[in-house]
Amino acid sequence: MPLHWKKGLCGICPAGCWVEVGSENGVIEDIRADPDHMLGTICRRGLHAPEIVYSEHRLRSPLRRRGPKGSFEFEPISWQEAYEVVAERLFDIRERSGPEAVAIYTGRGAQEQSLCDMFQPQGIAISSASNVLFPFGSPNTMGVGALCYVSLHMIAPDVTMGRMQMNMFADIEHAEMVLVWGTNPATDSPPVDMERLEAAAGRGTRIVVIDPRRTDTVDRARARWVPIRPGTDGALALAMLQVMLEEDLYDENFADSWCQGFAELATYVEHFRPEVAEAITGVPAATIRELAVSLAKADGASLLMYTGLEYSNSGVQSARAVYTLFALAGHLDVPGGIGLTMRGSQFPINRSCNLANPALNRALARQDFPIYSEYRGESHAIGILDSVLRGHPYRLAGLIIQ
Ligand code: SF4
Known part of the structure; x- marks a missing residue:
């Protein structure tokens, strides 16, 4: 039976490569670069997307640790139970230590680009940080931007040329x-x-x-x-x-x-x-x-x-x-050379759902990295160390890692 081919974006990482996915009875059997699009390409990870999607090691439900830390003993629980446990713990921390005692750290692979667009802090040019704790009252969203992208592709070109990488291209x-x-x-x-x-x-x-x-x-x-x-x-x-x-x-x-x-x-x-x-x-x-x-x-x-x-x-x-x-x-x-795109030439993205950081001046490591914090509306992740080890400027009691 011939495969049913459908065009789409590879969702394994945020690069957004254009691909064609071949499926049979709703099951992915093959994936290839989209030959009709200029961004049609695929890397080795993308080629292995079906194995990732159907891996026996893929988590299909929340797991709760039941043994001591390090014992790797977990039990599956329902999503409802997981939400209740997490919410109860977070509210307990907020009650005892204030909302800023909870932080969220997001990695590059945590969200593909459309989720980044939806969950990034309000008024920020581009970010993979998550604003899910803002309604809770915590300013502490942070992530891999502390390591890469922000200094090279946001701050450096902006303070040098008034443009960010997202508005530049290599010709x-x-x-x-x-x-x-x-x-x-x-x-x-x-x-x-x-x-x-x-x-x-x-x-x-x-x-x-x-x-x-x-x-x-x-x-x-x-x-x-x-x-x-x-x-x-x-x-x-x-x-x-x-x-x-x-x-x-x-x-x-x-x-x-x-x-x-x-x-x-x-x-x-x-x-x-x-x-x-x-x-x-x-x-x-x-x-x-x-x-x-x-x-x-x-x-x-x-x-x-x-x-x-x-x-x-x-x-x-x-x-x-x-x-x-x-x-x-x-x-x-x-x-x-280094091309600069025309202002206003980007595809418009509806970011009306973005939320503003509720207390940016309380964000971890803001004092040490004020420019970073200002550009991103977030904490600098290096602040986790001082917070956890020395309680400076206050101690984190909960960390969501995504
Ligand atoms: S094909 Fe590779 S680089 Fe492109 S989005 Fe998928 S994982 Fe990322």
């Missing part, structure tokens, strides 16, 4: 050169970026991978690999800027028309001569000079960049340095 298709900086599209989502890189390599686009590891992307994109010491990407970007300014290769018109603090930047990067940066980054000075010159002379250079830069103690500033480098090299908002 790889028209680029003469592509820098793949701190990301590995061969394994990261969305997989469509790897396919775009392979196509670019086929057209003869120069691709450079800056990464401490020689990743699969290097081979699949026939790229030049520039190994770098982890956490030193900002120094490399500043050194490339230093070369561009010293050799007068930067876009003067852009600097005059669109930059604030250009003179201060020029003074600042004087310190980052390639020989100095070599000692910091491990990238040879000659390579730094060569990269800077080829980037400045490229007829369109595009950028793929992700967690390699932000999993460090200077993620925002490193990303800002890279964006500034591309802008002064003349690759911002031009064909083949």
